[in-house]
Amino acid sequence: MNMKKRIHLELRNRTPSDVQELVLDNCRSNDGKTEGLTAEFVNLEFLSLINVGLLSVSNLPKLGKLKKLELSDNRISGDLDVLAEKLPNLTHLNLSGNKLKDISTLEPLKKLGNLKSLDLFNCEVTNLSDYRDCVFKLLPQLTYLDGYDMDDHEASDSDGEVVDDDDDDDEEGEDEEDGEEEDFDEDDDDDEEEVEGEDDDESGAEDEEEDIGQEGEVDDDDDDDDDDEDATAATLAAVEATKGEKRKRDPEDEDDDDDDDDDDDD
Template sequence: MEMKKRINLELRNQAPEEVTELVLDNCKSSNGEIEGLNDSFKELEFLSMANVQLTSLAKLPTLSKLRKLELSDNIISGGLEVLAERCPNLTYLNLSGNKIKDLGTVEALQNLKNLKSLDLFNCEITNLEDYRDSIFDLLQQITYLDGFDQEDNEAPDSEDDDDEGDEDDNDEDEDEAGPPGEYEEEDDEDDGGSDLGEGEEEEEVGLSYLMKEEIQMKTTMMIMLKKEVTRRKKYVTSAKRRLCSGMQFRDGHRIVFILGLVQHSW
């Protein structure tokens, strides 16, 4: 698929200025040039153009917010000065599998002041004697070369890197809050005043909840009982009235006897 068509497909009905990530791997570039990518992609932070037969970066647009650029497995042999001019905020650059042969070509990356990670794996330049030391001396701003720092410590994944950044931010917030030890007394008081363990606290909360439930249940039962008593009293009163008004007896004692039976049944 041609690069222009691939870009239109990747947009997915989004406007170019809304896109922050764009992957164009394995598409075809005409004459080894970038096509269909322009300055309207101003919010782009990640761009991948691996194995697209690129030979030149001359048509790379200005992408001031671009931080990560994947250019592996192309045919690029020079012209890297364009990167500093148009993508000044790059922190990660992958040029592995290209035709980069000498330190003079890489020297153009010195102007990428924010560059932290550079990948030149499988380029001819890696065959130079003291290759790693030479690159670290030439590009003193980078921390990782081909995935490892100068002490051969492996570079963290991007997600881990973000997590570390968050932890650093938290540490800075704590430092700004006050000098170390300022709140130690308060912490000790809190620890000393808490005689209950986590399990005991949970148990206490559970008992409190059950007691409240029991109180509410008893209250509900009392209300229902009062309503039932009131209803039955009304029933007896109504029965008395019906007996007195609807039935005539010669003997007054018989009425008292019947009323007694009604009350007894209740």
């Protein structure tokens, strides 16, 4: 996608004067120059042109409010004079990954009185001896070069160059808290399992007692039946014995009756 079309899409029905940040990374520039950018972007404060094939920044429009300019991973080798002329309030400039070879190519940046941060990572100029000392001497207005000041102190968050270590600590703290909560959950699960196990044991014991009670009741019934049978047998035996006695006594009774009859006849 070419730069003009990309700018049109980024506007999203806004006017250029409404835009404060414009990111055109990885689009295509014709002839190695910017196109579609105009002075109508009067309120633009942040412009990113990373990896768009720029050879020069000579046709940049005048952007009086621009503070941060990203030009990394292009093919710029010089002609930086226009930056002080067109971008007088620039505070952050990223030229890392370009074709800058000599300290002298950076001399036009002296006119950028508000420039606080300059990045030249992966530029050949960084391989020169005493590179940092030379740049700080050439550009005394600089606070940070490649993210560090003259005393090798890293740039602060307010300069947008460093990730906040406190955020990492907070995240680690949150992870630890999450871990502790998980441990508590696991302990709760263990307690629940133990309680369930105890309930199962108690239920099993109650079932066994019920079974024993039922067996005991069955045994008692069997005993009662046996007692009833014994009583019945004894009663029958007594009846049979009585009948036998009657049978034995009946003939005698008859003889006695006969004798009584004879006496009556006499």
